[in-house]
Amino acid sequence: MANPTATDNVPATGTLGTFAGVFTPSVLTILGIILFLRLGYVMGSAGLARGLVIIALANAISVITSISLSAVATNLKVCGGGDYYLISRTLGLEFGGSIGLVLFLAQSVSIAFYCIGFAEAIAAFLPHAHPATVQLIAAGAVAFLFIFAWQGADWATRFQFVVMALLVAALLSFGIGGIRHWDSAVLAANWATPGDGAPFWVLFAIFFPAVTGFTQGVSMSGDLADPGKSIPLGTFLAVGLSIAVYFGVAILFSASMPNAILAMDYGAMKRVSAVGFFIDAGVIAATLSSAMASFMGAPRILQSLAADRIFVFLTPFATVSQPSGNPRRGVLLSAGIAFVTIALGQLNLVAGIVSMFFLISYGLLNYATYFEARTQSPSFRPRFKWFSPPLSLLGCVICLGAMLAIDPKSGAAAIALLFAVYQYLQRTAGPARWADSARSHHLQQVREHLLAAAEDPAHARDWRPQLLVFTHDSPKQAAILSFAAWIEGGSGFTEAVQIVEGEGPAVRKAREAAHRNLTEAIVRGRHPMFPLTVSAADPTQAMGVLIQSSGIGPLRPNTVVVNWMDDSAKAISGINAYNYVRNLRLIFRQGKNLVLLHTDQESWQRLETRSREDRRIDIWWQGDATSRLMLLLAYLMTRNEPWNKTALRVLTQGDGARVEAEKETLKKTLEEIRIDAAVEIVDDVEAATIVNRSADAAFVFLPMKFVHNQILDPTGKSFERCLPRLPASALALAAEDIDLDAAPEEGLAAQVAQAADELEAANKKAQIAEKTAADKKAALESLKNQVETLETEGISGAVPLEEHDALKEKLKDAASGAEKAYRRAMKAKVKAEDAAKAVDTLNPGGLPAKPPDHKE
Template sequence: MSSDSNEVVTGRLGTFSGVFTPSVLTILGIILFLRLGYVVGAAGLGKALIIIAVANLISVLTSFSLAAVSTNMKVGGGGDYYLISRTLGIEFGGAIGIVLFIAQSVSIAFYCIGFGEALTAILGLNGHVTVQLIAGTALLFLFMLAWIGADLATKFQYVVMVFLILALLSFYIGGLRQWNTGLLMENWVAGEGTASFWILFALFFPAVTGFTQGVSMSGDLKDPGKSLPTGTFAAVFISILVYFSVAVVFAASTPLQTLAGDYGAMQQISMYGWLINAGVIAATLSSAMASFLGAPRILKSLASDKIFPILNPFAKGYGPSDNPRRAVLLSFGIAVFTVFMGQLDLIAGVVSMFFLISYGLLNYATYFEASAETPSFRPRFKWYNKKISLVGALICLGVMLAIDFKTGIAAVAILFAIFQYLKRVSGPARWADSRRSYHLKLVRDNLLGAQKVHAHARDWRPYLLVLSNDEEQMKQLLDFSSLVEGKSGITTAVRILQARGYRAVKLKAEAEKDLARIISEKESSAFSLVLSSEYAANGLAVLCQSFGLGPVKANTVLLSWNEPYAKNDDPVQFHNYRELIRPAIQSGCNIILWDQKDLPESDESIGKDKTIDVWWQDDDTSRLMLLLAYLITRDDHWEDAKIRLLACYLDRDNEQIMQMLSDTLDEFRIQAEPKIVLGVNEKVFFDISAETDLVFLPVSLKKDDALMFGDLPADQLLPGLKTVAMVMAVQKIELDSSPEEGRAGELAHLFDELKHAEKRVDAAKKIAQQAARSATDFIKDADDMQFNDPDLLTHIKEKLALQEKSEEANKKVLKEQVKLMEVSQRAKDEGLAVDNEAP
């Protein structure tokens, strides 16, 4: 049975057979039997335990991420590739899929070479060629098992499990018999001249990479969401206990020099040495078998998604289990090539880098999914926090760079190159990933952040509603809107249908599809919106007032002057564009009427030796036109266009006025050529702008709906011009406002006034309290005087003066408190937080 798409299928394997067994057998493999003793001997027990702890920390953190993401979706075939691609998207998925497939295929050779080394030592043979021949023979045997399918390979794993358990028991018994606590303490630290920490880490790290073998078999599991976290955590927990305990037994039973110089030290410690040999053979073959099952399934899943056309033939499966035989054959070829390259330790470093990349991306993908905070992120695995995944991703990156900085950078560069390639050539997304949810989360956070900051003239940018019901006109308007956006605005393409009832629903659905098609064909960044209303003018009025979200609101309406009128019997289109101008203006939106006759096509010549005329009247409309002209020059094709500012509101032409115009442009920070035009009439107008590539014309709307440029009707001017944008500004446009101006400055001034009023009240209270204390003390002294005391009269006068001063101070307090209450109320009315109620 073949599969052309990466569907979520139901397999036949359970947690123990499909996840725990292949994972634990791969983890407890060649590194355990042939390299762990060397790591302990070269590093000392203390550093060896740190190496084991750091390596397993990565596997534990990644297991948490795996448990979260695998219980949040139905997991299809492809394991890590499937989870990453369905979270980060097709580009990251395709890049990591290639890396994972190569890593797994190279791992097959890695384990087969280990098998060759072990069997060569057991048989007493010598020579690198002998190792390669034995590895090649084992590779051929495993290839036949993988070709047949997963069922036979799974049964083979149970036999391996028995030998593995017997080998470990034999080692533990032998090690406990030789236990020496003094030797254990002595072996805590290795001597000088040993290998560096990160070289030994790179050598050991492939030992923990097997915990994702069960993930690679995800397509063959009965219940991936349950089996993957349970089986993976169980395998990781068991392997941690084994590696730590074996390292301690090594250090307590054998000197470091012996461990560092003899890869077969485990056999010497074990009670039955032949069981270690059997364990080595079983472990290496089972690990290679697990990789032989995982790698082809990753490639098949990648090919089924049709990301790389060259890989499409590998999507085909055979038999009831959909066995990916073509992918098995390619994995076999890569493994054969790697085997005959030789050198186990060199391959170990390469494999480590590949797997670190995949684990780092798996952690990041889970963090990315959780950070989007989409309501659909509801993993059944409850013991998860997104910070765990972030820490896991950072540790993977740090370890990559620490092992080999240049190789790590090169690996990241290769991944990035594949990502960029897929970003350019990949077609439409074939599945839903988390990127859209993440962007929506950013939209929410940024809108809330923008809402907390007061609007300022410096923040103004064009939020355009582009209205047209004609396809060709809409295309032209989208071309123009993409220019005036200036890489900072937002365009929404709008269709207004005059319809109601059930017919309106049908027409709206058809119009939405048609509008989406037009936007796609133009490769525009515009959004689309279709509005149905019985009266087009009413619909636009409501749209202009309500369109937007939070601080992002429509501020400009773009219409086509040449919009064809609908027939009177056509209920869908509005009959006159003038119906829409007044409602838009009354709703507070600026108006741009676009009259295009011959706008140059988008090619590299656009903007070279081009001219933009802005007819300047020194008002808000003029400032809006100048700003739009500047935004057009931000486009790559118009960056060399020259802007001419044609001042037509002046009654004289002299150096002082020209200097004033130049100074104004300097304040606006816009490069333009000022020119004074006196006595504007049709002849003067055409002489200046008839050959101009784009003309911005300020117009006003009269009571009879006539558009006028001063005293000249726009209808008379347009036929003699190439391309015209007629503009009417309703909003206040400021091009030279300072940061201190505007709402923020006003509130700051009010805040300062409030604080000053509070200080005045406090100062008045202090004066009143001091006056009251002085009067009270004086009265006490006066009461002690005799009636016939000659100073009594003087004291009485002073007492009255002090009482009067105290009363004036109290009146001052009341007056300042009233002012404070007034300022506090103004602050509250303006939305400024007031800490305390004014007295």
């Protein structure tokens, strides 16, 4: 015996070919008990026309799913596990684990279901049988099939060949009998639907299980020599043959017996058949073959599921026997479930749900193909080319519709169970041991959404903190990363950058080590940000390039976060802090907001140990762009769990004579921008006042400004007078003005709309002016012709002199009017062109920032 790990779930190295490994188990499951005992009833109750529609609709599901199945199977190196393997490697372990577990249970119960059908067929030959006879015969059938399943796929396929021979004999016998009984008049009479026939969807629900089972061959994927070739070919051969058989049998039924007899006699096929014994043999063969297919498929799904270690309690079932690779522990468990199900004797309670599980698997196979193709991943290169993503999605929808048509309650129960297992795995499963298509899906979504966002004009309501955080290997790295995650507030994007100074191989190794350390720090803190480490001979130059080039499309950094001047200033200035302020000024001139974090190890520890209810964030307000930036960042901090109960307080300097009025004005401003904060008016913003009022705060936001090569507080003095005596603090300087109460009608979209309206109006005026000019010109030409005619007549003396002079005066006026109309038309055309240029000039990527209220 071997005890594999998940890594042992490698591409299949079986020996079965297309016929024995895929075609035979699939076609034997499809040509099952519905064909022999229920197809006649469906045709008799529906009539030939509706019956053919039912067969066509049901088989459409199998054809579409076969197309999807072939696409996925030829895009992967298929291992054991069948449906489970294909779904899990595409949609992820949660979907795969859910469907794998329920499919194993469904197929294990199906063994009992088919064996009871076999037992009922045998019991019909036994007069005065005991009520427990059916259960005893079914248990015996399970034990008989268990021998073949225990021996492995080779033994099972030998048994299936015997069953196949019996099915062929039964179909030939029925075909011969149907041709003998052919009656065109009966066929014509059976075309219409009987008046007392059952509803369409009831009959569809009865017939649909006949087309299930075409994925049985997929369950044997681990035993196939070439799954990528055998699965599509074998599945399509099985589905194609079964379609021909069902349509042929349906027509023979309708041409042999009246609908009334077909609808009442489940044994109609035996009456039509040339040799009735073969139909009995076919029923027995159909039930045993379906049970055998489930007996072979269920343990292999379980083994693949266990090898992936999704459910820890299933790990022992990853063991397979050598050299055949037969999952015998799974065979034992499947047999046990079948025996228990037979003993309970409540198959009707689970039969509907079992069918639902198969339908769910078909729906998920279709969706997996659509999902994989929709990601546009370059790795999606299936050898099977005749598939269509929309068709796969349609197949998923049809499967869902079939579930609701067959039994809404069973469908809801199956979906609920699947969803419960999915939620369980989402909370308990560790990282996947394979790559699925989820990441490709996310990347494709990012691409589509970025392109869509770039097409829409930016608006102040869309502003989000896009942070560029310069960090360095120092004790303060964890603090600045946490702070950046707080002010991002779950609404923007953060890129943590580290610049390694120098060039050459040694520096490349240092950069790789720094990148690992930065990545580990981000992972430890569970920060939603991306690491970036670069090496450069000149950190200042590298920083300037990063400021300009970071981001993609509409996602460009708008705020830079750094530590306050100290040893960690190396993050942006190289070996020492000499160029610190100069580089900050460079960042500011590039239109980026600046946020400087000031803290030390002691104050940071106090902050982390402080209770949430006791925390307060102070914002020192000046009513300018920087104040609005600080207020918004403080509010975004409260969106994070460590700060969700934190109170905000806005402090501002006021005029002693108007304190209450100024307080009410600021309160009204805060109410308009929908940020809850207490308001406090102070006499001044000197260092002593700031320390006195904010020393007990958990965090403090302070405005700053540049004067020459210094960073100063609002009063123009050094921060060294207050920062050492304050808790953890952030200094801010806004390079853009954020409108915290922007109306939807404002912004670039409104400007574009206004410019478009002006363009439309200008075009209309230009058209009217051009038409007027054209009319004037036509009138002028008409008068010229009249004058020429009069002059000609005047020479002969036929026209009076007064009329000639009047026409010449009109001609002069018309020429003047035409010239003025032409000039107006040209002016209107120029205005229209200017309006068109105004529309084109507006930046679709976003408005330039309004000038800040402060000056550098």
